[in-house]
Amino acid sequence: MSDDPMRVAVLGGGSFGTALASIAADNGAKVCQWLRDPELAAQINREHCNPRYLPDYAINPAVRASSNMQEVLEGAELVLVAIPSKAFRDVVRQARPWLHEEQILVSTTKGIQEEGFKLMSQILEEETGFSHIGVISGPNLATEIAQKQLTATVIASDDALTRTRVQQALGCDYFRVYASNDRYGVELGGALKNIYAIAAGMAAALGMGENTRSMLMTRALAEMGRFAVSLGANPMTFLGLAGVGDLIVTCSSQLSRNYRVGYALGQGKGLDEAIEALGQVAEGVNTIRLVRDKARAEGVYMPLAEGLYQVLFEGVPAREMARMLMRGEQSSDVEFVLPREDVQRAHRRVEAGEGKP
Numbered sequence: 001m002s003d004d005p006m007r008v009a010v011l012g013g014g015s016f017g018t019a020l021a022s023i024a025a026d027n028g029a030k031v032c033q034w035l036r037d038p039e040l041a042a043q044i045n046r047e048h049c050n051p052r053y054l055p056d057y058a059i060n061p062a063v064r065a066s067s068n069m070q071e072v073l074e075g076a077e078l079v080l081v082a083i084p085s086k087a088f089r090d091v092v093r094q095a096r097p098w099l100h101e102e103q104i105l106v107s108t109t110k111g112i113q114e115e116g117f118k119l120m121s122q123i124l125e126e127e128t129g130f131s132h133i134g135v136i137s138g139p140n141l142a143t144e145i146a147q148k149q150l151t152a153t154v155i156a157s158d159d160a161l162t163r164t165r166v167q168q169a170l171g172c173d174y175f176r177v178y179a180s181n182d183r184y185g186v187e188l189g190g191a192l193k194n195i196y197a198i199a200a201g202m203a204a205a206l207g208m209g210e211n212t213r214s215m216l217m218t219r220a221l222a223e224m225g226r227f228a229v230s231l232g233a234n235p236m237t238f239l240g241l242a243g244v245g246d247l248i249v250t251c252s253s254q255l256s257r258n259y260r261v262g263y264a265l266g267q268g269k270g271l272d273e274a275i276e277a278l279g280q281v282a283e284g285v286n287t288i289r290l291v292r293d294k295a296r297a298e299g300v301y302m303p304l305a306e307g308l309y310q311v312l313f314e315g316v317p318a319r320e321m322a323r324m325l326m327r328g329e330q331s332s333d334v335e336f337v338l339p340r341e342d343v344q345r346a347h348r349r350v351e352a353g354e355g356k357p
């Protein structure tokens, strides 16, 4: 491998794309960032700041922004795609003429496509047929990365070259990159936790306490694991940064857009109003709908996702939903230790008078 700096292309001019572009440049890579808006690109090149999505933070001046896809992709070894899920496939299609088999393509997007319940790396695979494909996910609030707060992420791919080159490209003094070969689990964790961040924001706005938040996060993890198992993913991945790590940060921080949408809803704002006020993407709103439908179709028990769906889309008051959830069927703490069905069976027996003194 040559000593030339790695060439990195970042597709997306939002907060995360901008933060990642700056990390790669801090690390010595030659970085080009693609964004739709030529004026914003010119402003980034002039002022070394992204005033629309990451105001108040300096971007490494070596990052070159452009609205010309060909210019950005030419010669790139690593392509990071940081585009919201709704536009992800469209942008990959725009990029396709300048992508080639030797490149490493990595999604950084934590969302799901409605048609076929596809994750973003599956879209990368479908649109290109390439083999160096991966996903970055973890507790990665873009504004904290922009402040160079110590942060860790996961690069997940079954391709060792992809994992290694991403660790080399992005790993630095303030950003540590761990490897995983469970691409599906890592990507699913990043998408699912957004649902529960909305619930945590809502609970905070309703004045609920730390016990509540802790219960919510832990039960969310149980639900995520159950869902993952039903889709054939490895639930152990959720014990890592892209599972419990991301769940903790997104359910605890006002910097999370999903948390903020939940908080606004908890304050009594309507869903459209909450999204409008945010002005950025909160993937969880759409993910709740998709996951709730998928859980129903697969017969997976997901009371939090179901309850949240009813609050967001069917007008059930959040407090009323919280009460119903608290009074829901008796369950098990860790289902891999004591299966939920065993708890329910024991209840049925006792209720039928069997085993009572």
Ligand SMILES: NC(=O)C1=CN([C@@H]2O[C@H](COP(=O)(O)OP(=O)(O)OC[C@H]3O[C@@H](n4cnc5c(N)ncnc54)[C@H](O)[C@@H]3O)[C@@H](O)[C@H]2O)C=CC1
Residues within 6 Å of the ligand: 012, 013, 014, 015, 016, 017, 018, 035, 036, 053, 082, 083, 084, 085, 087, 090, 091, 108, 109, 110, 111, 140, 141, 142, 143, 279, 280, 281, 283
């Ligand atoms: N911001 C964060 O802290 C983190 C975000 N992510 C994920 O990164 C993904 C991207 O999010 P952000 O950069 O935060 O989003 P953002 O909301 O800050 O910006 C979205 C960007 O996508 C662009 N965009 C939207 N539709 C487009 C289209 N049709 N064509 C071209 N560009 C389009 C917008 O112009 C904007 O530049 C999301 O899925 C999010 O879950 C992951 C980790 C952290």
Ligand SMILES: O=C(CO)COP(=O)(O)O
Residues within 6 Å of the ligand: 110, 138, 139, 140, 141, 142, 194, 197, 246, 249, 250, 255, 256, 257, 258, 259, 281, 282, 283
């Ligand atoms: O994924 C994130 C942090 O890891 C960012 O969360 P939000 O999309 O809710 O801001």
